[in-house]
Amino acid sequence: MNLNELTIKKAHKLLVNKEITAVELAEAAFDRIKKREKDIHAFLAVTEKEARGQAEKVDEKILQGLPIPFLAGIPAAVKDNILIGGVQATAASKILDGYRAPYDATIINRLKEQGAVFVGKTNLDEFAMGSSTENSAYGATKNPINTDYVPGGSSGGSAAAVAAGECVYALGSDTGGSIRQPASFCGIVGFKPTYGAVSRHGLIAMASSLDQIGPLTQSVEDAMVVFEAIRGEDHFDSTSVNFDWRGENQNFDIEEIKIGVPREYFAQGIDPVVEQTVKKAIKKLESEGARVKEITLPHTQWALATYYIIMPAEVSANLARFDGIRYGYSEIRNPKSEIRNLLDVYLKSRQNGFGDEVRRRIMLGTYILSAGYYDAYYGRAQKVRRLIQEDFSNAFKDVDIIVTPTSPTTAFKFGEKTKDPLSMYLADIYTVSANLAGVPAVSVPAGPVRSSPPLGPSGAQSAGATSNGAGLVNDLPVGLQFIGKNFDDMRVLEIAKFWELIRDEKTH
Amino acid sequence: MITKKEVERIAALARLGLSDQEKNKFTHDLSAVLDYIDKLAELNVEKTEPMSGGTSNESVLRKDDEAGDIATAEMKGNILDAAPDRSGDYFKVPSIFD
Numbered sequence: 001m002n003l004n005e006l007t008i009k010k011a012h013k014l015l016v017n018k019e020i021t022a023v024e025l026a027e028a029a030f031d032r033i034k035k036r037e038k039d040i041h042a043f044l045a046v047t048e049k050e051a052r053g054q055a056e057k058v059d060e061k062i063l064q065g066l067p068i069p070f071l072a073g074i075p076a077a078v079k080d081n082i083l084i085g086g087v088q089a090t091a092a093s094k095i096l097d098g099y100r101a102p103y104d105a106t107i108i109n110r111l112k113e114q115g116a117v118f119v120g121k122t123n124l125d126e127f128a129m130g131s132s133t134e135n136s137a138y139g140a141t142k143n144p145i146n147t148d149y150v151p152g153g154s155s156g157g158s159a160a161a162v163a164a165g166e167c168v169y170a171l172g173s174d175t176g177g178s179i180r181q182p183a184s185f186c187g188i189v190g191f192k193p194t195y196g197a198v199s200r201h202g203l204i205a206m207a208s209s210l211d212q213i214g215p216l217t218q219s220v221e222d223a224m225v226v227f228e229a230i231r232g233e234d235h236f237d238s239t240s241v242n243f244d245w246r247g248e249n250q251n252f253d254i255e256e257i258k259i260g261v262p263r264e265y266f267a268q269g270i271d272p273v274v275e276q277t278v279k280k281a282i283k284k285l286e287s288e289g290a291r292v293k294e295i296t297l298p299h300t301q302w303a304l305a306t307y308y309i310i311m312p313a314e315v316s317a318n319l320a321r322f323d324g325i326r327y328g329y330s331e332i333r334n335p336k337s338e339i340r341n342l343l344d345v346y347l348k349s350r351q352n353g354f355g356d357e358v359r360r361r362i363m364l365g366t367y368i369l370s371a372g373y374y375d376a377y378y379g380r381a382q383k384v385r386r387l388i389q390e391d392f393s394n395a396f397k398d399v400d401i402i403v404t405p406t407s408p409t410t411a412f413k414f415g416e417k418t419k420d421p422l423s424m425y426l427a428d429i430y431t432v433s434a435n436l437a438g439v440p441a442v443s444v445p446a447g448p449v450r451s452s453p454p455l456g457p458s459g460a461q462s463a464g465a466t467s468n469g470a471g472l473v474n475d476l477p478v479g480l481q482f483i484g485k486n487f488d489d490m491r492v493l494e495i496a497k498f499w500e501l502i503r504d505e506k507t508h
Numbered sequence: 509m510i511t512k513k514e515v516e517r518i519a520a521l522a523r524l525g526l527s528d529q530e531k532n533k534f535t536h537d538l539s540a541v542l543d544y545i546d547k548l549a550e551l552n553v554e555k556t557e558p559m560s561g562g563t564s565n566e567s568v569l570r571k572d573d574e575a576g577d578i579a580t581a582e583m584k585g586n587i588l589d590a591a592p593d594r595s596g597d598y599f600k601v602p603s604i605f606d
Contacts, residue, residue, distance in 0.1 A: 102586035195562035209562045238568035305547040330592035342604045351525030366522040380548050382558035422540050438562050
C-alpha cells in the first residue's frame with residue numbers, strides 16, 4: 001500500500017468496500033514513516049499507539065455496517081503548533097520542550113468526531129517563523145523530492161510528510177504563506193482559507209490577525225474534503241465567522257471565469273523557470289476557455305514591509321506568555337542557574353528557550369510598538385494594509401480569480417538564506433498579501449510532479465542536476481497560486497481542481 | 509538603523525536576556541530589517557482608514573463559563589502539572605524583589 005497513490009476519497013472507498021482496514025492504512029503510514037524519516041525528518045512525534053486506537057474504532061464501525069464520514073480512518077499528520085490533547089506541542093521551540101497539550105484544538109475535535117487517525121506531529125520553523133523549516137530547534141526537514149533542498153516553511157514537516165506518503169493529508173498554519181509555499185516546494189496542494197473561516201482555538205498563536213489553519217494534500221479534492229470538515233464558527237475563536245456554506249458547491253464553467261494576472265507578480269526577482277511554467281499554465285487555462293486579463297494590484301511592492309511590521313508587533317504580544325512560569329522550559333528547573341528574582345526567570349528562560357529568529361521578531365515588534373514609534377510603524381502599516389485589501393476588492397470587481405506564482409523561486413538549498421534574514425523574508429513576497437487582505441488562496445503544482453521515490457537509497461536521487469522533461473531543474477516543482485475574494489473559498493478550489501484536471505491530461 | 513543601546517532597551521522591555529555577542533548580532537540584523545520596512549514612508553496614507561484586524565466582527569462575546577467550557581477538572585490538573593514549580597493549585601515563582 002503506497003499512501004502516495006491514495007487520495008482521501010479513494011482510501012474511503014477502500015475502507016467502505018472492506019478492501020482494507022483503517023488499522024492497515026495506519027500501518028502503511030507507519031511503515032513509510034519508518035523507512036523515510038531518517039532521510040526526511042518530517043515528524044517531531046509519531047503517535048502510533050493513539051493512531052491504532054483511533055483506527056480500531058473506525059474498523060469496528062465499518063464491521064457493524066455503520067456509515068463513516070470521509071475522513072474516518074484516513075491517516076493525517078498535524079503541525080506541531082496545533083494542540084492534540086495529551087500529545088506534545090512544541091511549536092518546534094526549546095521553550096515548549098516536553099509540553100503536552102491539555103486539550104484538543106477545535107479543528108482536532110471536529111476531525112476526531114469524524115474518526116480521523118492522527119499519525120504524528122510535524123516539524124516547523126520555530127513558532128511558524130520561517131520559510132524553510134531550518135529554524136526548528138529539533139533539526140531541519142528535507143524536501144522529499146530532492147533532499148539537498150529545503151521543503152519550504154513554516155509547515156515544511158506537514159508538506160514533506162504528505163509528499164513522502166507518510167500520511168494522506170496534513171494540517172498546517174499559514175500566517176504569511178506557511179501552507180502555500182511549502183506545498184509549492186514539495187509539489188503538493190496547500191490551501192489557506194479565508195480569514196475567519198476556520199477556528200484557530202488550539203493553534204499556538206503567532207500573529208493573530210493573519211494566522212489561518214488549512215490543509216496540505218495530494219489533490220485539490222482532498223483539500224475540499226478537509227476544509228469542509230474543519231471550517232465553521234467556534235465560540236472559542238471570536239474572529240471565526242458564521243458563514244452559510246450551503247450552495248457554495250455550484251456548477252462550474254471555465255468559460256464563465258475571468259482570471260486576473262497581476263503584473264506586479266512578474267516583476268524583477270522571479271526565477272525564469274517559475275515565470276515560464278506559470279505563464280504556460282495561464283495560457284492553458286485560456287485555451288480551455290477562461291478569459292484572462294492583466295490586472296494591477298498597485299500596492300504589492302509595499303506588502304512585505306507591511307507584513308514585517310504587523311506580524312512582529314503581534315508576535316511580540318503573543319509570545320509574552322512564554323515566561324518560564326506556567327509551562328515549558330524554565331530556568332527554575334535549571335540546577336546551575338543563578339536566579340535571584342522573578343525577573344531573572346523571565347530573562348533567562350526566554351534567552352535560552354527561544355531561537356534567534358523568534359527573538360529577532362519579538363524585538364522588532366517590541367521596538368515597533370514602543371513609545372514614539374507606534375504611529376510611524378504600526379499605525380502606518382495598518383493603513384497600508386487597508387490599501388492592499390482595497391487593491392484586492394477593486395480587482396475582484398473585474399475578475400473572479402487572481403492567478404500568480406506561489407513563490408518567486410523553486411525550493412532552495414540548505415543554508416542558502418539562513419545568514420541573511422531579509423533574504424529569507426523575500427521568499428514570502430507572493431504569499432503575504434493574501435494574509436494581509438484576509439482572502440483565500442491555494443497553491444497547486446503548475447506542472448507535472450515526479451512523485452517521491454519509493455525507497456531509493458538515501459541521497460541517490462539528488463546526484464547531479466537533472467531535468468524531468470517539464471523544464472524543471474532537479475525535478476523541483478513550481479506552485480501556481482489562485483486567490484479569490486473573501487468566502488469564495490469553494491470557487492478558488494473549484495478552479496484549482498479544474499487546473500489540476502487539465503494539467504494532468506495527456507497531450508498528444 | 510538602530511544602536512546597540514536601543515537593542516538593550518528593547519530587549520529589557522521584551523524580557524529577553526542577551527549576551528554581548530548577541531547584542532551586536534541583533535543590532536546588525538534589526539538595522540537591516542528596519543531599513544527595509546522604512547519603505548512604507550514612501551506612501552501618503554493621510555486619508556486612509558487603518559485596517560485593524562482580519563474580520564469585521566465586532567464585540568463578539570460568549571458566556572464566561574470557566575468551569576464547564578474552559579477547564580474541566582482533568583484539564584485543570586494537566587495545566588497545573590505543566591508548571592515548572594507549584595504549590596498546591598498555585599504556580600510558584602521566586603521572590604519579585606531581591
